[in-house]
Amino acid sequence: MSDFHVIIRGDSMWPTFSDGEKVRASELSEDELTIGDIVVSKHPLKSKVIIVKRINQILANNQLFLQGDNPDPLSSEDSHNFGPVNVNLIIGIIKN
Amino acid sequence: MTNELPTIEAEAHCDGPCGVYDPASARIAAEAVQSMTNKMLTLECPDTSDAPAMAAYLNTMSRYAAIKEEEGHKCKSELLVLWTDFFKPVHLEANPNLHDTFWKAAKLCSACKVEVSAVHAQELMDAIEEIHNMFWAVKGREVAWVRAS
Numbered sequence: 001m002s003d004f005h006v007i008i009r010g011d012s013m014w015p016t017f018s019d020g021e022k023v024r025a026s027e028l029s030e031d032e033l034t035i036g037d038i039v040v041s042k043h044p045l046k047s048k049v050i051i052v053k054r055i056n057q058i059l060a061n062n063q064l065f066l067q068g069d070n071p072d073p074l075s076s077e078d079s080h081n082f083g084p085v086n087v088n089l090i091i092g093i094i095k096n
Numbered sequence: 097m098t099n100e101l102p103t104i105e106a107e108a109h110c111d112g113p114c115g116v117y118d119p120a121s122a123r124i125a126a127e128a129v130q131s132m133t134n135k136m137l138t139l140e141c142p143d144t145s146d147a148p149a150m151a152a153y154l155n156t157m158s159r160y161a162a163i164k165e166e167e168g169h170k171c172k173s174e175l176l177v178l179w180t181d182f183f184k185p186v187h188l189e190a191n192p193n194l195h196d197t198f199w200k201a202a203k204l205c206s207a208c209k210v211e212v213s214a215v216h217a218q219e220l221m222d223a224i225e226e227i228h229n230m231f232w233a234v235k236g237r238e239v240a241w242v243r244a245s
Contacts, residue, residue, distance in 0.1 A: 004102045010109035014186045017108065024101070040106050052106035068108060072184045075110050 012068030012076035025092040125171035130217035132164035172205035
């Protein structure tokens, strides 16, 4: 399992991560996702966009409900907007 | 060693069009309020026995009042969008007086609608200039405060 760096762009993960912060992530390994993990994922509706969100729910059929940490209801484009994300879109996990 | 790891960027953005907010829309409405207020205060009342002159006077004054009311409402709406949609909890760290500034600015919009007050119209412009400065500081850009009038 190899690691990589992620530069956060935006405030949807505030206060956990701030805009511009650089964090370390690990590539996903099988069966390691749990509720509360912060994941790096492909955007389900924009193939060229990579997003970072927290797993809020693990649903049936390998679907994840992702959401930002920012408490402001307008602060995060996440599963509230684009719906659940299939686990095969997850690129990695950020280790706090 | 960790700096040699590959690096990607991940978006953590809001759900709205956060790139297109601009306090200029509130400023333009507030300038219209101030302009109408000043026009109302300086419009001279004609001889009340001169019916055509009085009709023109009342028509003009009514239009000034209607525009002031409309622009005051528009200004408040624009401020509320900035306050509740653009600004986020994270921005309170750098702008601890953000809520108070917006609350007072919104109240001044109402005051300018209720009254014909040059003082409150100027205070509204001053409040929006303060919001302009907070907004562009959050965006990390230096944008000069300008007036259209």
